[in-house]
Amino acid sequence: MRKLIYGFGVSLDGYINDRHGNIDWTAPDEEVHQFHNDRYRRIEISLHGRRLYELMAGYWPHVPENAPRIEREFGELWTTKPKVVFSRTLPEVHWNSTLIRENAVEEVRRLKAAGDGAMEVGGAGLAASLIPHGLIDEYHLFLSPVVLGGGTPLFPTLDKRLPLRLAETRHFNTVVMLRYLAH
Structure with a gap:
């Protein structure tokens, strides 16, 4: 059975974006970006909610040629990786994606x-629909040294x-990074 991660x-106070939807404080440095690229290579399928898909599709398929190598690499990874997008409103999806409406x-x-x-x-909304059903096996939190005071919470x-076991810190x-396993 596949595991779901x-x-x-996330901010110190548990938010994935600020009150205005901004995620600029999460921009990874080269070390973290390389870690994400390496991790993403090992993922078979990426599941996206509508908002995250739109955000990703707005940049990663169009990474400028003069962007850093690490960004161009992730753009190639993202566009070719199989994705399942969950949305009732998107008319279509692209870049090796499958649209699921229900x-x-x-x-x-x-x-x-x-x-x-x-x-x-x-996507926090998609994850929030799966967490109560026990479908998530691992939680990887990339904790940033910022307090936002509001926004979209990581957890619903x-x-x-939800009992978790700390498996790794990096x-x-x-x-x-805090990696937790679901019991």
């Missing part, structure tokens, strides 16, 4: 059962506790 840059929970269960590698989920409000120059 939810990884995101029943994200059932589709993710099907995808998990269909292989034994790793998938990642991107839950009816019960210190970078600009962030700390």
Whole structure:
């Protein structure tokens, strides 16, 4: 069975963007960017919510030729990686993507059962729909030294506790990665 990873840059107070939707404070330095590129190579399928897909599709397929090598590399990785996009409103998707309009929970269960590698989920809204069903196996938090005071929370409000086990910490120059396993 495939494992599902939810990884995101997060502020010290638990937000993935600020009150205006800005994520400029999450821009990775070269060390973190290379880590993400290497990690993304090992992912079989990337699951996107609509907002994240639109954000990614707005830049990564169009990385300028004069951009740093590491960005051009990720642009190539992102455009070729199989993606499943969950949206009721997008008319179509591109760049090796499949559009799913209904029943994200059932589709993710099907995808998990269909292989034994790793998938990642991107987008707080999509992840929030999967967390209560126990579908996420690992949480990778890239903790930035900033307090935002509001924005989109990494985790949704839950009816019960979500027990996790710390499996790894990794210190970078600009962030700390915390990798947790679901029980």
